[in-house]
Amino acid sequence: MKRIAIGQISHETNAFSPIPTDISRFEQRGLGRGDELMEMFEGTRTPLGGFLDACGEFGWKPVATLAAAAVPSGLVTGDAFDQLLGELVEGIRNSGSVDGVLLALHGAMVAENAPDAEGEIIAAVRGAVGAEVPVVCTLDYHANMTDLMVSESTGLFGYNTYPHVDGYERGLEAASFMKDVLGAGTNPVTRLLRPPIAPAVVPARTGWGPMKDLMERAFEWEEREGVVNVSAYGGFVYSDIDEAGLAFLATTDGDAELATRIVEDLAGRAWEIREDFVADMMEPETAVKAALESGSAPVVLADVADNTGGGASGDGTAILHALAEIGWPDAAVVTIPDPEATRLAFQAGVGGVFEGSVGGKIDDAHGSPIEVSGRVRLLSDGEFVHRGPMSTGLKSGMGKTAVIRVGETDIIVNENRFQPVDPAAPRSVGVDPAHKKIVVLKSAVHYRASYEPMAGKIIEVDGPGLSSPNLDRFQFANLRRPVFPVDDM
């Protein structure tokens, strides 16, 4: 029976965030080791869930090492990076000889001591298992692809979707590729090309516009005889590393010339349509008014610049101020991470009066705190299960959570920063977004997977924040230049 080591180290790093990503940020989400890892991910629609199912199907023994992930935030501290990587590599070494390694990585992780964190992770694992053992990884669609990641791995499989609804399928695909390498003697040859384009994440969703075009072109190439995998990556410009941005990766069975032709075709096409990578946004006050005047409901106001999932604080108050301006209409705010306000709400108790400031406390890039007077409707431990289509089955926690009713607005305050991609989160605290006129979400794109079917209308709001699609607001220090659209090209 073949023994396949399985692990995960995942973080999307926003270099502009002042929140240091230390080990406690990974512990908050839960570190999975050995059997714990199996329990956390068995049956989930995640890359690790895909690895585990594939092991069952192919008759492999999974050797669980470490699963670590944290909500996007600032640079990963050197200590945290060394500890996690050390544990992963030790886990693989101590498990005796393995026939292959399957890793679920992100690709846009930046550590204080490793700008190309995934490159370093893959190289360290390669060092531990030697040149002959296949090391195959899944990557997030927002991976910033580097030469080291390509040269040290046997195969890389990026999500094809944003919102990311195909993590499980990519896990299966990576494992099935591993099977071909181990059995059928596939001889993978990979080529990487990065055109000088580093788009914001909002206009790079895959169901629309330029990335839809590029993904379809990538899938056409994938049909070609001898092609193993073609991936188009949106990259994550906010990581602010040299390689951040769009990338195309083609893997063929032994045909280097074909792999080169594919990535050149895709990069050329991306350059032709680069002007399409723009977001159409509305000022907060205009957006709230447009939502109220709209004949449909619910109207989702996506606070795209304060996307917790992109490393912004999530406690931005621009839209709250706009709601206050017009007397707190029928709305749900999902959510404002604010441990202090949450504590006050717990002190007041259900039915009690909440008087205090909400939001704007984590940093000074997301608006000022807003004074709120309301009533506490509900208190919760914040546990919920993702209903999908993203991360279906995965348990998640908002930390202690309170619903504060102000006028006709329900503001959900909670302890932990997290991206509210799933209506299961507000529903778990008695707030059904489907029955609200306005739903404010701290999410750039992922919310679309579950909210688009129920939303009467979606408005992307141009508020302040560290995930703003307006890249003129950022001082890039390490990004290669010139690069579109940061520079006129």
Ligand SMILES: [Zn+2]
């Ligand atoms: Zn992503």
